[in-house]
Amino acid sequence: MKIIIGKNLLAKINRLFDFSKFSKIAVLTDVNIQISLMSQISQIRKSLKRELTIITIPPGESQKNIETVKNIWEKMFETGLDRKSLLINLGGGVVCDIGGFAAATFMRGMDFLNIPTTLLSQVDAGIGGKTGVDFLEIKNGIGVFKNPIGTIIDVETLKTLPKRELVSAFGEIIKHGVISGREYFDFVTSKKPEEFSQDELIKIIKQSIKIKSDIVKRDPKEKNLRKILNFGHTIGHAIESLSLKTDKPLLHGEAVAIGMTIESNLLCHPVLTSEVSTRMAGTIKNGIENAGLPTKIDRFELEDIMKVISSDKKNFKGKLLFSLPERIGKVIPNIEISQEVIKNLLQAQMYS
Ligand SMILES: NC(=O)c1ccc[n+]([C@@H]2O[C@H](COP(=O)([O-])OP(=O)(O)OC[C@H]3O[C@@H](n4cnc5c(N)ncnc54)[C@H](O)[C@@H]3O)[C@@H](O)[C@H]2O)c1
Ligand SMILES: [Zn+2]
Known part of the structure; x- marks a missing residue:
């Protein structure tokens, strides 16, 4: 192709x-x-x-x-x-x-x-x-x-293209940065989306496509590796779906930005934690905020979010599976997280 x-x-x-x-x-x-x-x-x-x-x-x-x-x-x-x-x-x-x-x-x-x-x-x-x-x-x-x-x-x-749509794209672009490594992550979070020149945008488009297509080539049907592209999307999709029923629907990239902010804390939840991943979650959140993207939202009921997350097609045999970054440059697929951990995290992140 x-x-x-x-x-x-x-x-x-x-x-x-x-x-x-x-x-x-x-x-x-x-x-x-x-x-x-x-x-x-x-x-x-x-x-x-x-x-x-x-x-x-x-x-x-x-x-x-x-x-x-x-x-x-x-x-x-x-x-x-x-x-x-x-x-x-x-x-x-x-x-x-x-x-x-x-x-x-x-x-x-x-x-x-x-x-x-x-x-x-x-x-x-x-x-x-x-x-x-x-x-x-x-x-x-x-x-x-x-x-x-x-x-x-x-x-x-x-x-x-309206500015809000341009900024929203950086939800996915920053995700590609988290997947690929510090160099690309730092570049795409180095300034506001609207400050990138047309030539820089071409560079970003090429690099993001390369990152995505290298992964897709190795796993076209999303059996395993390709799932890392879903980082931020389990919670992101749930929030996006719920927001569509309101008078203030979120854009896809905005929902993914919130999803990534929350999901990047899943591996540093007290039960699973390390200081390094706490710092990583902070770096991701800063990058997202710097781009002008949202990192939290509090207008949905926790139970509603949990219901949508539970029906996510990335789940397997009733287990809630996530793709989560261990560090910037390494996202791991198929990590099972319990309902309890997700609920606690959502409560801490969204309703604080
Ligand atoms: N297939 C995949 O791999 C994949 C990956 C990521 C996202 N998606 C899907 O993509 C969708 C989001 O796409 P999107 O963000 O492009 O939204 P969109 O297609 O809704 O477009 C956003 C808005 O911008 C307008 N628009 C588009 N191009 C324009 C232009 N050049 N000038 C002026 N206005 C323009 C559209 O009319 C629309 O109102 C979601 O449904 C998401 O699930 C699919
Ligand atoms: Zn997406």
Whole structure:
């Protein structure tokens, strides 16, 4: 799978892949992006020199559900797409995840190409082959692994991205720092997200993708090692799911930031502790705060959070399993933590 990173790529998209083999091409996007990136959509049309079907969905995580997929499938049938067609997902993680899933299941699978347009989806969601939707209260509860034919990352698309979305991406970027080691962690926490130049952002995108894809290559189906990418996500997903039902939904990277702050203390809970890991948890928290991301939230009931955590798909045979950092540069998967320890920690961290 080809990943192409650069500037002004969409104007010459016809040179990046062989599009002639596809019977039809559709672009899936959300209504915000359709407006913000109107000129990029017309660049794609001009470069491909062919008719494009545009399929739009409303924006936001709340749309990442099976109803929206149904609407996309309907539109695909109505506009005559078939198994030899191509779906281009132009958008953030929501569009890439849902579009990948709709394409992977349409007529038993058609090709798709990802053009992630948020920093978060550029460093994370656009690669790795995970597609899917949220179901009941479970984030990404339904989905399949299927790789796009490629991913095009055009940093020009970030020019219209709201600042809160840019900052949120640093939730995942800092996670990559915790996984890979001090050098990258220190670089990405060295200044505020909005202070990085476009060239520095390209460097960050490349490095984050390298970290993620090295792991994904070694364990594509998340049997073991890949689980380390879930650091911060067990508690993060629970908080994110609950926040979606309120009038102040958290962004994915914000929820992951809170998740990482809390989870990085799990290994230094008194029962399991060492002074080194207490210091590490402090370093992670400082980095997260410095980026302008939240580290705690107190508006959810402890029992509600526990309920969602207990249904997390990373659990196995009723055991609550976490990916936790032993130090910056070493995250370990499959650590079983008891309900009691988690409850105490949540109480100490969130309600203090
Ligand atoms: N598949 C994976 O491996 C993976 C990894 C991480 C996250 N995810 C998923 O990604 C989702 C979050 O993705 P996201 O943060 O990109 O959110 P998103 O897709 O909801 O996009 C955020 C907002 O920004 C707008 N937007 C997007 N690009 C824009 C641009 N260039 N200019 C102006 N506005 C723009 C969108 O309309 C939306 O309102 C979550 O559902 C998460 O589960 C998936
Ligand atoms: Zn994530």
